[in-house]
Amino acid sequence: MKIVVCVKQVPGTTNVSIDPETKRLIREGVEIVMNPFDAYALEEGVLLCEKHGGEVIALSMGPKHAELTLREALAYGADRVILLNDRALGGSDTFATSYTLSQAIRKIGDVDLVICGKQAIDGDTAQVGPGIAAHLGWPQAAYVSGLIKSDDSGLTVERMHEAGNDTCVIKLPAVLTVLKDINTPRMPALKRRLSSGKAEIPVWSASFIKADTAKTGLNGSPTRVVTTRKPAARDKHTIVLNGNAAGSASKLVKILRSRIKL
Amino acid sequence: MILRDSENSGTFKDVWVLAEFAGGKVHKVTYELLGAAKKLSDKLLRKKSRVVCLVLGEGAGTKAEKFFHYCADVVITVDDSSLKTFNDTVYASVISRLVKKYKPEILISGATSRGRSIMPRVAVLVETGLTADCTGLNIEEGTGLLLQTRPAYGGNIIATIKCEHHRPQMSTVRQGVFKAPVPDNSGTGEVIEEIVLEAEKKTRISVIEESFGEDKGINLSDADIIVTGGRGVKGPKGFDMIAELAQALKGAVGASRAAVDSGWISYTHQVGQTGRTVQPKIYIACGVSGQIQHLTGMQSSGFIIAINKDAEAPIMKLADVAVVGDLFEVIPEIIKLLKSG
Ligand SMILES: Cc1cc2nc3c(=O)[nH]c(=O)nc-3n(C[C@H](O)[C@H](O)[C@H](O)COP(=O)(O)OP(=O)(O)OC[C@H]3O[C@@H](n4cnc5c(N)ncnc54)[C@H](O)[C@@H]3O)c2cc1C
Ligand SMILES: Nc1ncnc2c1ncn2[C@@H]1O[C@H](COP(=O)(O)O)[C@@H](O)[C@H]1O
Numbered sequence: 001m002k003i004v005v006c007v008k009q010v011p012g013t014t015n016v017s018i019d020p021e022t023k024r025l026i027r028e029g030v031e032i033v034m035n036p037f038d039a040y041a042l043e044e045g046v047l048l049c050e051k052h053g054g055e056v057i058a059l060s061m062g063p064k065h066a067e068l069t070l071r072e073a074l075a076y077g078a079d080r081v082i083l084l085n086d087r088a089l090g091g092s093d094t095f096a097t098s099y100t101l102s103q104a105i106r107k108i109g110d111v112d113l114v115i116c117g118k119q120a121i122d123g124d125t126a127q128v129g130p131g132i133a134a135h136l137g138w139p140q141a142a143y144v145s146g147l148i149k150s151d152d153s154g155l156t157v158e159r160m161h162e163a164g165n166d167t168c169v170i171k172l173p174a175v176l177t178v179l180k181d182i183n184t185p186r187m188p189a190l191k192r193r194l195s196s197g198k199a200e201i202p203v204w205s206a207s208f209i210k211a212d213t214a215k216t217g218l219n220g221s222p223t224r225v226v227t228t229r230k231p232a233a234r235d236k237h238t239i240v241l242n243g244n245a246a247g248s249a250s251k252l253v254k255i256l257r258s259r260i261k262l
Numbered sequence: 263m264i265l266r267d268s269e270n271s272g273t274f275k276d277v278w279v280l281a282e283f284a285g286g287k288v289h290k291v292t293y294e295l296l297g298a299a300k301k302l303s304d305k306l307l308r309k310k311s312r313v314v315c316l317v318l319g320e321g322a323g324t325k326a327e328k329f330f331h332y333c334a335d336v337v338i339t340v341d342d343s344s345l346k347t348f349n350d351t352v353y354a355s356v357i358s359r360l361v362k363k364y365k366p367e368i369l370i371s372g373a374t375s376r377g378r379s380i381m382p383r384v385a386v387l388v389e390t391g392l393t394a395d396c397t398g399l400n401i402e403e404g405t406g407l408l409l410q411t412r413p414a415y416g417g418n419i420i421a422t423i424k425c426e427h428h429r430p431q432m433s434t435v436r437q438g439v440f441k442a443p444v445p446d447n448s449g450t451g452e453v454i455e456e457i458v459l460e461a462e463k464k465t466r467i468s469v470i471e472e473s474f475g476e477d478k479g480i481n482l483s484d485a486d487i488i489v490t491g492g493r494g495v496k497g498p499k500g501f502d503m504i505a506e507l508a509q510a511l512k513g514a515v516g517a518s519r520a521a522v523d524s525g526w527i528s529y530t531h532q533v534g535q536t537g538r539t540v541q542p543k544i545y546i547a548c549g550v551s552g553q554i555q556h557l558t559g560m561q562s563s564g565f566i567i568a569i570n571k572d573a574e575a576p577i578m579k580l581a582d583v584a585v586v587g588d589l590f591e592v593i594p595e596i597i598k599l600l601k602s603g
Contacts, residue, residue, distance in 0.1 A: 015554055016415050025419075036536060094382065095391055121535060124414050125394040127382035130350070134386035139351050139467035142379035145529070156470075160530070161375040162483045163284050164473040166348065171466035180536050181522075181529040222391030222428035228421045231413070238579065242586035249595030252567065255583055259544065259565060260487070262511065262600060 001054035001112045001152065001172075003045040004105055005078065006132070007038040009062050009069035010122045018228055025228075034069045037117025039076065041178050043185040045115050046077035048150060055079040057108060061089060061100055067201045074196035075188035081199075082108070086206040091218030094123070098131025100216050103209040105136065113155075114175040118143060129177035140175040141168050146182055263362070263388055263429050273365050274429040275309040276336075277302050280357065280371035280381075281317045281329065288325075290484070291372035293332045293442035295435060298399055300333040300443065302368060302408070305401035311367060312336055316360070318353060320346040323455065330449040332442065337451065338364075342458040347469035353380050355462040358387035366430045368408055370399070373434035374483075381434050391425035392432040395539075397439050397562075398422075407431070416535050416558030437483055438541050482531065487513030488542045490533055490560075493520040494549015494570065494589055501527050503593055504548060510600040516540065516560075518550045534559035548589045552577025569593070 012031035019026050045056040058073035060066045061084040070081040084104055092100060105111050114136075116129035126142070133140035141157050145165065149156040154171040160179060170176075188196075206213055214220055239255075241248040256262065265274075277299040282289040296315060303311035312335035317325055323341035330337065338360065344352055361369060361384065369384075371377035373395040385392035398411030402424075408431040410423045425431045482488060489511065491504040501515070508515045517531040533540055535555040545563035550556060552568070552575055560566070561580060568581035569589045578584040585592055 011415075013554065015418055018419065093391060094394075095386060095389075098382075098386065122415055123394075124416065126378050127385075127392060127394055130379055130382035131386050134354070134383040139465060140379070140383065141467065142350070143375045159375075161284075161348075163481050166469050166473070167471040168467055168469045174466070179529070222389075223393060223423050223425050225421050226409075226424050228419050231417060231420050238581055239583045240573070240578075240586065241583065242573065245587055245591035246595050248585050248587055249592055249599060252583060252585060252592075253596055253599040255567075256511070256544070260511075 001048055001052045002108075002110055003048060003054060003056050003113045003115060004108060004111050005038065005042045005045045005056060005058050005073070006101055006114065006116045006128065007042065007058050007060050007069055007073050008035045008117075008120045009033070009060065009066045010035045010120055018230065032065065032068060034072045035117050035120045037119060037121075037178065037180065039185045040180050040182055041115040041117050042073055042076050042078060043183045044147065044176075044178055045113075047183060048113070049079075051150065052152065054112075057082060059101060059104055059108075060084065061092070061097060061104075070201055071196045071199065074199055075193045076185065077188070077192070081201060083201055083203045084209070085203050088206040088211070088213045088217050091221060092216060093221035093223045094125050094127035094131055095222055096216050096220040098128045099135050099220065100206070100209070100211055101128065102132045102135035103211045104204060105132070107204070107209045112152075112172045114138075114173075116175065116177045118177050118179050126177065129175055133175035136173070136175070138173050138175055139170050140177075141170050142177045143179055144176045144182060145179045263365070263390060265427050265429055274367045275306070276312050276314050276364070276366045276368075277306070278314045278316055278361075278366040278369040278430070279334075280369065280377065281315055282372050282374060282376060283319055288328065289372060289374065290442060291374065291435070291437040294437065294440040295370055295372065296329065296332040296334055297443040298435070298440040299368075299370065302399060302401055306367065306406055309367065309406070314338060314364075314366065316357065318345050318356060326453045330451045331445040331447050333449070335451045336454060338454045338456055340456045340458060344458050344463045347472055348376055349465060349467060349469055350380050350383060351465040351467055352458065352462055354383035354387060356456075356458055358384045359459070359462070360456060361388050361430060369430040369432045371434050373436045377434045381432060385432050388430070390428035390430060390432055392434070393423045393425070394434055396433045396435045399433065399435065408433070416554070417539075417561055418558070436541070482514050482516060482533070482538055482540050485514035485540075486543045487511045487546070488516045488533070488540055488544075488560075488563075489513055489546045489548065490516030490518065490550055491521055491527070491548050492518035492550030492556075493524070495521060495526070496549075498526045500549075500590075503590075503597075507546070507593055507597055510597055513542070513544075516545075518556050547577050547581070548593065550577055551575045552580060
């Protein structure tokens with residue numbers, strides 16, 4: 001199986017601040033990590049290739065230092081990595097991002113399966129995976145919580161939704177977006193860690209993947225962020241109950257009864 | 263669809279709501295969105311916009327009437343056995359064809375796992391933008407554009423997003439943001455019947471089994487009250503007590519990642535950055551420390567109660583009521599009081 005795993009570099013914390021002047025996120029001093037969901041996507045790709053043979057290619061679109069995330073992907077078991085980096089790609093929304101990634105997947109060629117994380121913890125959109133599937137015209141299964149069966153022609157997967165689970169059979173090529181309970185990512189072996197630090201990271205441009213720049217970057221993005229702000233602070237003071245258990249419980253139940261009918 | 267000039271923007275009108283069903287029942291977010299759509303369409307003054315409810319599914323034809331009671335002016339039904347199970351590919355193909363045909367100004371759905379898997383596909387097929395998981399929608403004065411407000415970075419940033427040059431303007435909207443309108447049983451309107459084309463039925467994915475509510479009890483996103491257990495609950499037996507409290511309050515059971523990772527309860531219950539985002543009226547965190555990854559999933563709850571031995575735990579600062587104490591002593595007392603009426 002030829003498997004592409006899309007990995008994104010994100011800030012290691014969601015506790016970010018906005019520059020009051022530029023209205024942009026302050027990126028200085030914020031640690032950059034691989035989007036946590038993407039580690040599960042990567043592990044699933046590695047597991048499938050261990051079973052069926054093939055290769056796992058980690059693909060990322062981002063600034064030059066997204067290299068670090070791709071090195072992490074190599075350490076975690078990707079066979080090779082590709083960075084999409086081009087001025088024409090900056091400022092992409094999910095439409096432009098999924099278009100660009102789908103063009104790279106076409107360029108890679110003969111891909112059987114694309115695995116994405118459920119969502120990136122910066123934008124929290126969960127739209128890029130299904131977007132890639134739509135651009136490629138492939139079927140998709142989003143919110144996959146388990147892989148039940150796999151062979152070269154298809155996969156049987158379990159998708160999670162609010163009220164339960166679905167089981168689907170999906171023929172390849174296809175796109176999955178995965179949740180964290182699909183597997184437990186392994187720790188990278190020291191040897192892999194060391195070699196990934198030295199690896200050459202191939203960088204592909206927009207023209208190399210034949211991307212139509214009317215559909216990439218800020219220009220190709222239908223949506224625009226017009227304002228950002230910090231959420232209003234919770235307007236409250238905390239009532240502290242620190243007496244004995246029975247006393248606290250009875251005060252608490254009074255408070256509960258004042259707010260809801262029980 | 264790209265708006266090339268202001269003239270052709272006039273061809274886009276109406277506010278569409280994609281109806282969602284769960285186990286044959288209308289998902290309540292659908293009614294909430296119909297109410298929101300009514301408000302939006304009233305503000306799209308120059309357009310004479312209508313509220314259109316899009317109802318897909320096997321048996322959809324018999325379900326139109328109800329939506330007229332909740333502000334819909336038009337209901338488009340697509341009733342076909344190929345829509346019996348939730349097959350994203352078929353759904354997205356049909357919806358995108360109808361969007362191209364009728365040209366809505368706005369298309370919204372619930373930010374449920376289904377809405378969030380189908381809408382990005384539709385957005386790409388019709389070449390427009392999509393704003394995920396909105397917590398606010400409004401019409402900008404002067405431009406008549408949809409202002410879409412949403413949290414990002416786990417709720418630490420609130421962004422407002424516009425889609426100026428593409429139509430329809432699309433968003434998925436979180437449940438509980440808008441109030442469902444009071445039903446007006448005299449409401450009627452126009453029903454348009456559409457079909458699934460043969461070519462759209464050919465897909466490479468099939469849903470072989472669907473299950474609803476296999477996890478007994480109320481599900482997290484519908485619950486007005488959530489009682490969550492963390493590492494402080496110490497084990498599966500502790501969760502029996504959490505479940506008992508939840509039941510006494512007619513609420514649902516949540517869990518921190520630490521509790522899920524320890525195998526005490528299934529991932530379906532996980533609240534937080536890598537679990538679910540919830541917004542109940544009352545959230546009771548028991549033995550949860552309140553790390554940022556947990557807080558991002560629940561900090562917009564209406565009223566937060568924390569029970570923790572450690573008065574300094576971060577959750578205690580966020581809480582409206584902080585109970586300092588051993589949960590194994592406090593919770594049984596609460597249950598006793600609730601049961602004694
Ligand atoms: C990328 C990433 C994603 C994550 N995603 C999530 C997520 O989605 N959801 C999530 O919850 N976490 C998530 N985490 C983990 C998070 O950082 C914390 O580790 C986790 O939330 C801690 O769970 P906890 O509060 O139950 O456990 P702890 O932090 O161990 O806290 C246990 C608390 O219980 C109290 N306690 C112990 N015994 C008692 C008693 N008898 N009575 C009363 N109180 C008691 C203790 O004082 C303590 O405050 C994520 C972490 C990472 C790195
Ligand atoms: N710039 C990117 N490069 C590579 N993969 C991405 C990128 N953006 C998003 N993804 C993938 O899409 C998933 C969902 O991201 P999002 O839709 O942004 O929440 C992530 O978990 C990644 O697998």
